[in-house]
Amino acid sequence: MKSNNIWQAVLGEIELSISHGNFITWFKNTQLVSDFDGNIIIGVNNIFVKQQLEKKFIDNIKAILQKNGVQVKNISFEIQNINHEDSTDINNEVVEDLEEIHQKDKIHQQLTNSLSHTYRQGLNEKYTFDNFIVGDGNELAFAACQAIVSQPGTRYNPLFIYGGVGIGKTHLIQAVGNYLVKNNNFSKVLYISTEQFVQEFVDALRFRKTADFVSHYRTADVLIVDDVQFIAGKEKIQEEFFHTFNALHQANKQIIISSDKPPKDIPTLEERLKSRFAWGMSIDMQNPDFETRCAIIKIKASEQGVDLTNDVVEFLANNIQTNIRELEGALNQLLAFCEMRQLEPNLTITSSLFSSIKSRPKHLSSRQIIEKTARYFQIQMEDILGAKRDKDIVVPRQVAMYILRSELHLSFPKIAKELGRKDHTTAIHSVDKIEKESKINMEIKKAITEITEKLYV
Amino acid sequence: MKLQVTQENLNKALMSVSRIASSRSTLPILANVLIKTTNNLLTISATNLSLAITHSIGAKISQEGSITVPARLMQDYVSSLPADIIELEVENNKLKLKTKNYTSTINGISADDYPEMPSIDKPSKFTIQSSSLKEALSEVVLVASNDETRPVLTGILFDSNEHGFLIAATDSYRLAEKKLTSLKKDFKLLIPASSIQDLLRILPDENITINIEYDDNQIKFNVNEIELLTRLLSGQYPDYQALIPKKFEIKATVDKQSMISIVKIANLFARETAGSIKINIKNNLVEINSIASQIGENNSSTEAQTSGQGEITLNAKYLLDALNVINSNKVDFNFNGKLEPILVTPNNQKNYLHIIMPLKS
Numbered sequence: 001m002k003s004n005n006i007w008q009a010v011l012g013e014i015e016l017s018i019s020h021g022n023f024i025t026w027f028k029n030t031q032l033v034s035d036f037d038g039n040i041i042i043g044v045n046n047i048f049v050k051q052q053l054e055k056k057f058i059d060n061i062k063a064i065l066q067k068n069g070v071q072v073k074n075i076s077f078e079i080q081n082i083n084h085e086d087s088t089d090i091n092n093e094v095v096e097d098l099e100e101i102h103q104k105d106k107i108h109q110q111l112t113n114s115l116s117h118t119y120r121q122g123l124n125e126k127y128t129f130d131n132f133i134v135g136d137g138n139e140l141a142f143a144a145c146q147a148i149v150s151q152p153g154t155r156y157n158p159l160f161i162y163g164g165v166g167i168g169k170t171h172l173i174q175a176v177g178n179y180l181v182k183n184n185n186f187s188k189v190l191y192i193s194t195e196q197f198v199q200e201f202v203d204a205l206r207f208r209k210t211a212d213f214v215s216h217y218r219t220a221d222v223l224i225v226d227d228v229q230f231i232a233g234k235e236k237i238q239e240e241f242f243h244t245f246n247a248l249h250q251a252n253k254q255i256i257i258s259s260d261k262p263p264k265d266i267p268t269l270e271e272r273l274k275s276r277f278a279w280g281m282s283i284d285m286q287n288p289d290f291e292t293r294c295a296i297i298k299i300k301a302s303e304q305g306v307d308l309t310n311d312v313v314e315f316l317a318n319n320i321q322t323n324i325r326e327l328e329g330a331l332n333q334l335l336a337f338c339e340m341r342q343l344e345p346n347l348t349i350t351s352s353l354f355s356s357i358k359s360r361p362k363h364l365s366s367r368q369i370i371e372k373t374a375r376y377f378q379i380q381m382e383d384i385l386g387a388k389r390d391k392d393i394v395v396p397r398q399v400a401m402y403i404l405r406s407e408l409h410l411s412f413p414k415i416a417k418e419l420g421r422k423d424h425t426t427a428i429h430s431v432d433k434i435e436k437e438s439k440i441n442m443e444i445k446k447a448i449t450e451i452t453e454k455l456y457v
Numbered sequence: 458m459k460l461q462v463t464q465e466n467l468n469k470a471l472m473s474v475s476r477i478a479s480s481r482s483t484l485p486i487l488a489n490v491l492i493k494t495t496n497n498l499l500t501i502s503a504t505n506l507s508l509a510i511t512h513s514i515g516a517k518i519s520q521e522g523s524i525t526v527p528a529r530l531m532q533d534y535v536s537s538l539p540a541d542i543i544e545l546e547v548e549n550n551k552l553k554l555k556t557k558n559y560t561s562t563i564n565g566i567s568a569d570d571y572p573e574m575p576s577i578d579k580p581s582k583f584t585i586q587s588s589s590l591k592e593a594l595s596e597v598v599l600v601a602s603n604d605e606t607r608p609v610l611t612g613i614l615f616d617s618n619e620h621g622f623l624i625a626a627t628d629s630y631r632l633a634e635k636k637l638t639s640l641k642k643d644f645k646l647l648i649p650a651s652s653i654q655d656l657l658r659i660l661p662d663e664n665i666t667i668n669i670e671y672d673d674n675q676i677k678f679n680v681n682e683i684e685l686l687t688r689l690l691s692g693q694y695p696d697y698q699a700l701i702p703k704k705f706e707i708k709a710t711v712d713k714q715s716m717i718s719i720v721k722i723a724n725l726f727a728r729e730t731a732g733s734i735k736i737n738i739k740n741n742l743v744e745i746n747s748i749a750s751q752i753g754e755n756n757s758s759t760e761a762q763t764s765g766q767g768e769i770t771l772n773a774k775y776l777l778d779a780l781n782v783i784n785s786n787k788v789d790f791n792f793n794g795k796l797e798p799i800l801v802t803p804n805n806q807k808n809y810l811h812i813i814m815p816l817k818s
Binding site: 022025046047051052079212219246252275 | 481482483484485487504506507509572573575603604605606673674675686688729730731733751816817
C-alpha cells in the first residue's frame with residue numbers, strides 16, 4: 001500500500017472512533033511525511049495539533065497503522081506549514097501591486113502574472129461567441145460585448161443587458177466570461193446569478209464570513225451578474241452589491257449585468273443602484289426576428305448532426321415566436337421524435353407534431369393565470385373574482401380572461417365560470433376588447449407579454 | 458481541586474484569557490477556559506488553536522486539580538461578584554464557587570479533553586521593553602491585511618539584524634514600518650496580526666521587560682504573569698524596501714490635527730467614491746478636494762511648509778489611519794506626483810514610515 005493510502009485508511013478509522021469536532025480539529029490537514037524503516041513522521045499544521053496528537057491519539061494511530069500491516073517503531077510529528085501558493089509568486093505579485101497599479105499598460109501584465117491559476121466561477125463552457133447567432137434584435141448587445149473583450153474595463157463599464165426570457169442574455173454574457181478566461185488569461189472572472197449572490201451573502205452572514213465574501217467579490221477582475229432584477233426589495237444585499245460595484249468600478253474592473261427589464265423599471269431598486277446600472281451602457285435585447293430564428297434552428301440542428309429542410313425550418317420559425325428557449329425545446333422535441341421512430345424530419349411530421357402546439361399546456365391551470373395577473377396588477381385575487389367594477393379591477397379581470405383564452409384556449413362559458421361571472425357574453429366582450437386594445441395600448445400589451453412570460457418561466 | 462482566590466485576581470485572569478475562547482469552533486471544549494493548579498499557582502488558560510494565553514495568579518491551594526468551564530459564563534459570573542475571597546471546588550466535573558453570599562455550580566468538562574498548552578522545546582530568546590514594543594505594534598498592526606488568500610500579508614514582520622529591529626506590515630495598498638534599536642540578533646519572524654491584536658490587549662501601560670522565546674514555528678511572549686503563545690506564519694515576506702521611493706520632489710510639513718480635521722471633512726463628500734480625495738500641494742498650502750456628484754463637493758485647505766507642487770488622489774480612510782497612528786504634532790508628506798506612492802512620516806523622525814498607494818483619479 002502506498003503511504004498516502006495508508007494514512008487515508010488511518011484517518012478513515014479514526015474518524016469513526018472519535019467525534020466529528022475532534023476529527024476536524026485534529027486530523028484535518030495531517031499527512032504522512034515518511035515511513036522509513038518503521039520511523040513514521042506525520043505532518044501537522046501547528047503546535048497545538050502536534051501536542052494533542054502526541055498526548056491523546058498516538059496509541060490509537062499506532063494500533064491502526066499496525067493493523068494495516070505497517071511496522072511501527074516510532075511515531076513523530078512535524079509541524080509543516082501547508083502553503084497553497086508559491087511564496088515567490090506572492091512576492092512578485094505584491095511588489096507589482098505596490099509598484100505601479102496605475103499605468104495602464106502594466107495592468108494587463110499584472111493581471112496575467114498575478115495568479116498562477118484562473119478562476120472561472122459559474123461559467124459554462126458551452127456558451128461562446130462562436131455559437132451565438134447575431135440578428136437584428138441582439139446586434140448591438142453583441143457588438144458591445146465584442147468591444148468589451150477587446151478592452152475589458154475601459155469601454156462600456158458597466159454593461160447592462162436587458163430583455164425578455166430566453167433570448168440569449170445569459171449566453172452572451174457567459175460568452176464574454178469564457179472568452180476572457182481563455183484568451184486574456186484573466187485571473188478572476190466571476191459569473192454569478194443574483195439568486196446565488198443572495199444565497200452566498202446570507203450564508204456569509206450566518207457563518208460570520210462576511211469578510212471572505214466581500215474580499216472574494218471585490219477582488220474579481222470581471223464580475224458578471226445574471227438576472228439582477230431579483231435583487232429588488234433586498235435592501236441589505238443591495239447595499240453590499242452597491243459597495244462591491246463601486247470597488248470594482250473604481251478599480252476599472254469590468255462589470256456586466258443582465259436583467260429582464262431596464263434599471264429604471266426594476267421596482268424597489270435603490271436609486272443609487274439604478275443610476276449606477278445606467279452609468280455605462282444599457283442595451284435592450286429584442287426577440288429574434290424570423291430570419292434569426294431560422295438561422296438558430298439550422299445551427300442548433302446541425303450541432304446535433306441533422307440537416308433540416310427549409311420548409312421545416314420555416315414552419316418552426318413561424319410557429320414558435322416567443323423566445324429562443326422554446327424554439328430549442330420544440331426542435332429537440334422534433335429531433336427526439338424522429339430519432340425514436342427512425343424517421344427523417346419533414347414538414348408533415350413537423351406540422352402534425354406541432355399542430356398540438358396550440359393545445360393547452362398541461363402544467364398551467366386557470367387559477368395560476370388569474371393569480372399571476374392579479375399579482376402583476378398588484379391587486380387581490382378576491383377582487384378579480386369578486387363583483388367590483390372599479391376600472392383598476394375591471395381591466396385586470398379582462399386581461400385575465402384574454403390570457404385564459406389565448407393560452408389555455410378555454411371556452412367562453414368556462415372562462416366566465418372561472419372568474420365567477422354568470423354570463424359567457426361578458427367573457428366574449430372582454431376578450432374582444434383586450435384583443436383590440438392590446439394593438440393600440442402599449443400598457444396592456446406589455447402587461448400581457450409579461451404575465452405570459454411569467455407563466456412559462 | 459480545592460482552593461481560595463480573591464475575586465480581583467480571578468477576574469483579572471479571566472478578562473485577559475476568556476476572549477480567546479470561541480464558541481464558534483468545531484470543537485465545543487474550545488469555548489471553555491482551563492482552570493488548573495500548578496506549583497502553588499492557579500493558571501487560567503484558553504486557546505483557539507492559533508494562539509494560547511495562560512494567566513497565572515496566586516491562590517491558597519488546599520487540593521490540586523483542574524477543570525474546564527464555559528468562558529463566557531465564568532467571566533460574567535466572576536465579574537459580577539463583589540470583591541471578596543472566592544472558594545473554588547471541583548467535584549464530578551462540576552465547579553463550585555462559594556463566597557459569603559453567593560454559591561453556584563457550573564457544569565464543566567474534564568480538563569483531560571482540553572488541548573495541552575504548548576511549550577517551545579529549544580527556544581531562542583530575546584527581551585524587549587514593553588513600551589517601545591507596544592508603541593511600534595500599535596503603529597503598524599492596522600495596516601496588515603485580513604485577506605486570507607494571501608496569508609503572508611496577514612502577518613506582522615519582525616525583522617532583526619545588526620542594523621536594527623524592524624516591525625512592518627503591508628496589505629499591498631499601504632505599508633507601515635517602525636525601526637527599533639538593534640537587538641544584535643538575526644531573525645525574521647512573521648506573526649499573525651490577529652495574535653498581535655491580542656498581545657496589544659495584554660501589554661501593560663507601565664514599562665516592563667518582556668521575555669520572548671521562539672523557534673521555527675511559534676513564538677511566546679512572557680508579559681508579567683501572562684504567557685501568550687502563537688503560531689508563526691511561513692512564507693517569504695515581500696521585499697517591500699524596494700518600493701520605498703528614494704527621492705522626493707514634492708514635500709509638505711503640516712500640523713497633524715488640522716490635517717486630520719480637513720481629511721475628515723473631505724471624507725464626508727467622498728462616500729460615493731469610496732473615500733477618494735484629491736490632495737493638492739502648492740505655495741505653502743495643502744488643499745483637499747472631494748466630489749460627490751449627488752451630494753455636492755468640498756474644498757478644504759490648511760497651511761503648510763511646502764517645496765515643489767503637485768497633486769495626488771488617496772483613500773481618505775487610509776490617510777486618516779496613518780495620521781491617527783503617527784505620534785507627533787507635525788507630519789511630513791513626501792511624494793513624486795500622481796502615480797507614485799506617498800510617504801507619510803512624523804516630522805523629523807526617521808524611525809517610522811507609512812506609505813500609501815495613490816488611487817487612480
